[in-house]
Amino acid sequence: MAQIVMEGLGKIYDDGTRAVGDVNLEIGDGEFLVLVGPSGCGKSTVLRMIAGLEDITEGTMSIGDRVINDVAPKDRDIAMVFQNYALYPHMTVRDNMAFGLKLRKMKKEEIDRRVNEAAEILEITDFLERRPRALSGGQRQRVAMGRAIVREPAAYLMDEPLSNLDAKLRVQMRAELERLHTRLGTTTVYVTHDQVEAMTLGDRVAVLRAVSDNRPFNLQQVGPPAELYASPDNLFVAGFIGSPPMNLTYGHLESENGSVFAKLPNTRLKIDQAALDHHPGLESHTGQELVVGLRPSALEAAVVGGSDPERSMMATVDVTEMLGADTYIHFTVDRAPVVTPDIEELLADTGQSASSLGDTTNFIARVSPDVQVRHGDNVELVVDTSKLHFFDKTSGERIGAK
Amino acid sequence: MSLPNLLIHPGHPDFLDLPWDESVSDWEHDRIVEMPAGVHRHPVVFVAYDEGVYVVKELPHHFAQNEYSVLTELENRTYRSAPPVGLVHRGWVDDSEEHSAAVITQYVTHTFPYRRLIAGIGFGKRRARLLDSVAGLLVELHLAGCYWGDCSLSNLLYRYDGGAIEAVMIDAETSYLRETLSDGQRLEDLEVMKMNLAGEMADIAAEKGVGIDQADLRLGEDVEATYLALWEELNADLIITRDEGFRIRERIARLNDLGFSVDDVELDPTDEGNLVQMRVHVGNRKFNSDRLRQLTGLAAKENQARLLLGDLSYFLAKNGYASDAHRAVGVFAWLSGVYEPIVSQIRTVWPGDDPVQGYCDFLHHRMRLATERGFDVENDEALSSWMESGFPGFD
Ligand SMILES: Nc1ncnc2c1ncn2[C@@H]1O[C@H](COP(=O)(O)OP(=O)(O)O)[C@@H](O)[C@H]1O
Ligand SMILES: Nc1ncnc2c1ncn2[C@@H]1O[C@H](COP(=O)(O)OP(=O)(O)O)[C@@H](O)[C@H]1O
Ligand SMILES: [Mg+2]
Ligand SMILES: [Mg+2]
Numbered sequence: 001m002a003q004i005v006m007e008g009l010g011k012i013y014d015d016g017t018r019a020v021g022d023v024n025l026e027i028g029d030g031e032f033l034v035l036v037g038p039s040g041c042g043k044s045t046v047l048r049m050i051a052g053l054e055d056i057t058e059g060t061m062s063i064g065d066r067v068i069n070d071v072a073p074k075d076r077d078i079a080m081v082f083q084n085y086a087l088y089p090h091m092t093v094r095d096n097m098a099f100g101l102k103l104r105k106m107k108k109e110e111i112d113r114r115v116n117e118a119a120e121i122l123e124i125t126d127f128l129e130r131r132p133r134a135l136s137g138g139q140r141q142r143v144a145m146g147r148a149i150v151r152e153p154a155a156y157l158m159d160e161p162l163s164n165l166d167a168k169l170r171v172q173m174r175a176e177l178e179r180l181h182t183r184l185g186t187t188t189v190y191v192t193h194d195q196v197e198a199m200t201l202g203d204r205v206a207v208l209r210a211v212s213d214n215r216p217f218n219l220q221q222v223g224p225p226a227e228l229y230a231s232p233d234n235l236f237v238a239g240f241i242g243s244p245p246m247n248l249t250y251g252h253l254e255s256e257n258g259s260v261f262a263k264l265p266n267t268r269l270k271i272d273q274a275a276l277d278h279h280p281g282l283e284s285h286t287g288q289e290l291v292v293g294l295r296p297s298a299l300e301a302a303v304v305g306g307s308d309p310e311r312s313m314m315a316t317v318d319v320t321e322m323l324g325a326d327t328y329i330h331f332t333v334d335r336a337p338v339v340t341p342d343i344e345e346l347l348a349d350t351g352q353s354a355s356s357l358g359d360t361t362n363f364i365a366r367v368s369p370d371v372q373v374r375h376g377d378n379v380e381l382v383v384d385t386s387k388l389h390f391f392d393k394t395s396g397e398r399i400g401a402k
Numbered sequence: 403m404s405l406p407n408l409l410i411h412p413g414h415p416d417f418l419d420l421p422w423d424e425s426v427s428d429w430e431h432d433r434i435v436e437m438p439a440g441v442h443r444h445p446v447v448f449v450a451y452d453e454g455v456y457v458v459k460e461l462p463h464h465f466a467q468n469e470y471s472v473l474t475e476l477e478n479r480t481y482r483s484a485p486p487v488g489l490v491h492r493g494w495v496d497d498s499e500e501h502s503a504a505v506i507t508q509y510v511t512h513t514f515p516y517r518r519l520i521a522g523i524g525f526g527k528r529r530a531r532l533l534d535s536v537a538g539l540l541v542e543l544h545l546a547g548c549y550w551g552d553c554s555l556s557n558l559l560y561r562y563d564g565g566a567i568e569a570v571m572i573d574a575e576t577s578y579l580r581e582t583l584s585d586g587q588r589l590e591d592l593e594v595m596k597m598n599l600a601g602e603m604a605d606i607a608a609e610k611g612v613g614i615d616q617a618d619l620r621l622g623e624d625v626e627a628t629y630l631a632l633w634e635e636l637n638a639d640l641i642i643t644r645d646e647g648f649r650i651r652e653r654i655a656r657l658n659d660l661g662f663s664v665d666d667v668e669l670d671p672t673d674e675g676n677l678v679q680m681r682v683h684v685g686n687r688k689f690n691s692d693r694l695r696q697l698t699g700l701a702a703k704e705n706q707a708r709l710l711l712g713d714l715s716y717f718l719a720k721n722g723y724a725s726d727a728h729r730a731v732g733v734f735a736w737l738s739g740v741y742e743p744i745v746s747q748i749r750t751v752w753p754g755d756d757p758v759q760g761y762c763d764f765l766h767h768r769m770r771l772a773t774e775r776g777f778d779v780e781n782d783e784a785l786s787s788w789m790e791s792g793f794p795g796f797d
Contacts, residue, residue, distance in 0.1 A: 014581055052586040073590040086443070086554070086598070088605035095614055099604040100597055103619050164464055164498050 002064035002077075002154040002187060003029045004050060010058030011045050019045040022217035023059070025206060030185045034202035036192055037240070038349035041208040042218045043191040047159050050189060052076050063154055079153040081161060085144030087132040093119075094128040097146040111150075118149040121183045138172075145180070155187040162197070174200060195241050199225040207237050209345070235291060235342040235396035238389060244296050244328065247363040248338040250393065251292040253285060262292060262388060265335040265361075267313035275386045279400025282390060290399065291338050293389035296328065299365035301373070302380040311385060315365070317377045327369050329379065332360040342396040409470075410488040410506075415451045417488060417506065425501040426460040440515040440556040441602075442573075444500070448509060455509035456487060463491055465575040466503035472548070472574040473507065479546035479579075481688055482539055483571040484510055484559075510570050512756040513559035519567070520555075520606060527797055528567070529621070535560065535569040537628035540591065541636065542687050543571065549587045551576030554598035564705030564762045565796045592629060596622030636662065640680045641672065650680060657682065661704045663689040697733055700741075702758045709762045710741075744785060752793055763795045764788050 004027040011020040020042045027033045035043045048054040049061060052073035060067050068076050087096050094115055101111045119125045122142040124135075132140055148156065161177075162170045178201060181188055192198055198205045205225055208218040221233040232238035238246050251264040253271075260271045260283060276282060302312055315331035337343075338361070339354040347353060365381050373379050390399040404423045410416060421429055427445040435455065437448040444461045461469075466489060473486035488506035495502040519528055536558065543550055550571065557573035580587075599622035607617035636657065642649050654664050663685040670679045690707035694700055702710055714736050718724050723732025741761070748760040768784035779787075788794070 051590070053584065053590055055584045055586065073586050074593050086601065088601050088608070089441070090605050090608035091601075091614075092608075095604060095608065096601075099600055099614055099617075099619070102604075102614055103596065103600045103622075164462060166496060166498050 003027055003031075004155060004187060004189065005062045006046075006059065007062075008059030009046070009049065009056065009061060011042075011049060011054060012057045018211050018216070020049070020218055021058075021211045023219050025219065025222065027187060027189060030187055032181050032188045032190065032201060032203045034190045034192060034198040034205045035208055036195055036198035036202075036205055037208035037218075037220075038210075038346065039193055041210045043193070043208055044159055046208070046218075047157055047189060047191050050076075050155075051078060051080055051157055077154040079148040079151055079156050081145065081148050081156050081158050085141065085147075087140055087143060089132060092129050092131060093124065093135070093143050093146075096132060096143055097150050100147060101150055114150040114152065115146075118146045121149065121180065122146050141173075149184065153186070155189065157189050159191045160193070161190075163192075163194075177201065196243055199229070199241065205241075207240060209236055229295075231398070232293075232389065233398050235293075235338075235340055235391050236346065238293050238391065238398075239343055239346045242295060244364045244366070246293045246295050246389065247299075247361075248291055248293050248343070249333055249335050249361050249363075250289055250338060252287060252289050253282070255283070255286050260286070261310075262385075264292060264313070265333040266315070267383075268310070269313075269383055269385050269388070270308075270310040271385055271388070275388060278386060279390060282400040285390070285399055289393055291340070291391040291393045291396075293391065294363075294383065295387060296364040296366035298384040298387035299363075299367070299381045300384075301329070301365070301367045301371040302382045307380065307382055312380050312382045315363070315379050315381055317373050317375055317379055318362075319375060320373055322369065325369065326366050327371055329365040329367055329371075329373065329381075331363050331365070331379075333363055335361055337361045338393075340393060340396050404492075404494055406490045406492040408488060408490055411474075411486065413453070414456075414487050414506075414508075415453055417449075417456075417490075420449065420458070422490065422492065426458060426504065437509065438515055438518075440517070440559075442556065457484075457507045457509055458490075458504050459507070460501050460504045461575065462500060463497040463503040466491070466505050468577070469505050469574045472577045472579060473505075475579050476543075476546065476548060476571075476574070479548070480542050480686060482542060482569065483574065484508065507572070510559050510561075510572070512759070513561045513570065516555035516558065516560065516602075517606075519560055529618075531565075531567045532560075533621075533624050533628045535567040536595070536625045537632060538687070539569045539571060540595065540625075540629050541632050544583050544588050544591070544633075545636070545684060547580045547582055549578050549580070549583055550574070550591055551578070551594060552598065553591060553595035555602045557598075561703070562756070562759045562762075562795070563703040564707075564709040564759075565766060566705040568703055568705070588633075592626050596626060598622070599625065632660075635660070636682070636684050641677050642680055643676050644678060653680070653682060657684060658689045659708075661687040661689050661708070663687075663692065698737055698741075700737075700758075706758050706762050709765055710758075713740075713765055740781060744781065747785065751789060754793075760793070763793060766796055767791070767794055 006023050006025045009020060009023040012018050023046060035046060037043055045054060049056050052071065056069045060069055062068060063076060097115050097118060098111050101114065119128050122145065124139060124142055127135060127139060132143065135143065162173050165173060174197065190201060202225060204222055205228055206222040207220040207228065209220050211218055221228060221237045228237060228241050232241060249265055251262050254261045254263055260276060262269045262271055317329055317331055319330040321328040336359045337357045344354055391397065392399055406422045408417060420433065421431060426447055429447055433449040435448050435450045439446055444459050446457060446459045449456050449458060470486055470489040473483055476483045477485060485508040486505065487508055490504040490506065492502055519532060540553060552573060552575065557571065558569045559572055561568050600619045603619055603621050604614045604617040607614060650667055657664055665683045665685045668681045668683065672679050688704055690711055691702055691704050694702055694707040694711055700710065714733065717736045717740060718729065718732045721732065723729060744764065745757050745761055748757050748764065752760040754760055764785060767788040768779055771779045771784055771787060
């Protein structure tokens, strides 16, 4: 087991494409780290540099306490999981897992120990002396995984391992991977473009973004899922993490009788002291136009009888989506959508463009399933103002340190 | 019946008469023919048309698309991969489903699967040729910028090529192409190959009822050693002195002999005034087959071509056609007086399916007779002897 450290890591491909710039990242021993970001942001390139498939053109990569820039893939002590999982029909499950070790001339007792242990973890002990034919699809996949496990590598690398599975199997395999990681405790680097997958699997999540001329680095933010969700460092992370995504609109701060208010298209919200404490330095932006973010979960339908207008916004229901545990209320606010370079990049990833957005902004509120509203109803939504997010509208950077 | 999206290379049938709305494993159709197939994961069927026999392999769209595009691009870079013919996409099936897509390739003729190569007696001799063929193919793919990612005995087809065995790549699901591969990519491809070969050899042992310990697990390592030696030979930078121009010619001749054409030779001065660094850029491994085609119009595999060219040179020298001025006449004399009459006889009596290989087997026999006797043997006599001895080949 080992930690993986990247310092000033960069990659320029032979054709001159800069795929990776200035990645500084420490992956702890035993940690499950997910690299996530839109397609083309450099995730696979970073992973393939760890694996030794792509030459490192800048910076250093270490595994354990060894710099591995020039070490051959097989000597890096890592395993790419889910590569090809041919199972050999005439061999027992045991031999299917063991032959690779035999090839490496390992002693029989050690091979037996490792195979038995892996089988235990994978819950296939009862099948060890059977042939693959006798196994179900899922069990076969475990045997294939067993082949990687018996190597006892310092780290596992996985590049979108579940992307070719159908939705149901994907959820099942995700749970299986989680369970395995808990049992094995081996450092794992996992690549996905699916932020839901990233948030459910990762001990920590690193959000990457394609490099550009004025931003020659990929890494946007690294942290535990809850931290990325609660305190995104910029609009890119804010817009990428979370489903449904964070509601964003323009607004500005006003100060009146010692209180601070956020003026938004549909409302004027009082920012209480707790929220101000949460965003040190926020007040110095009073009067400037900012981007204000509000997660759907920070909005709740008011109970009948009205509440404090300084803490709520009125909405005319467009559509309601009932999902069982939650209900989503879709509504619009009277202001053209926020468009910044960060947002444009995220739109491009889903095949949209800023010009097609229209002149109102769609918002979503995640409310209790008890709320019964329909298209055209007016509803008062209470805002948890301690959960407002503020961003600089030019740079996209978060305003107020955590 | 729903019709899929079909992308078909020109010059082939449109395949529209096949029952595309069913999964390939359920197909029952007049076009389907039985052919020997190796171990495989995906459903595969062989279908016969006037244009020839084709292979339909069903697999998830993502893999199908990758395989099709790699094979298509490889066709322009090497000559040792299955010729792609079509990509089939059944838009009404989820793309991750096994039967969402299919790749059609041309059936590679005159080939046999690895089990026939390894099974039975005499694998000892064939083993060395197997090493050469797998290592040679990997070198060639790597020179062409192709990372295979799944080199195994069952992802190759084999055919006799003169005294050698030629390996043809058929399964490119996991492959990708680059301008040039990194060392890491090449080495990792070798790791995959070693693991796959060990698994296949262990499986053969298990099938025979013997333990892994008895399996030929070293096969992959031996392929690797062969690969590394060949790679070194092709890519080594040699330092020569200014007056050693002959070493450049020597090196080119050696590479040509191995079948590689040399695109250009790069000579760079070194800090030491009198020394020059030489590096060669090698092209395809079809130097001899290209040359044979140029001289005679005959199509042959690389090693067959080398043997045929040897026979041709011998004929030209012996009959006084060696000078440039007489060569064209001599080539014609060889074709019409030697090669064609013998090949047409071979066609009528030889049990094999590739007459050029029959001619090579005959040449080999002629050589063996001459060595035994210590003097040249005439073609007529050698041919009758070869036929009477039951058409011995190279084994
Ligand atoms: N072999 C290559 N040669 C040149 N550019 C490449 C190569 N591979 C990837 N790229 C480019 O590098 C960037 C990052 O790619 P990649 O690491 O595959 O991203 P991701 O895995 O996040 O989709 C992209 O712009 C991509 O086009
Ligand atoms: N172009 C071809 N010519 C002849 N036989 C082929 C061809 N393509 C595939 N086959 C046969 O089908 C088998 C399976 O093909 P392969 O591409 O390896 O499928 P899989 O992905 O299922 O392993 C091979 O072992 C071979 O016998
Ligand atoms: Mg990728
Ligand atoms: Mg195959």
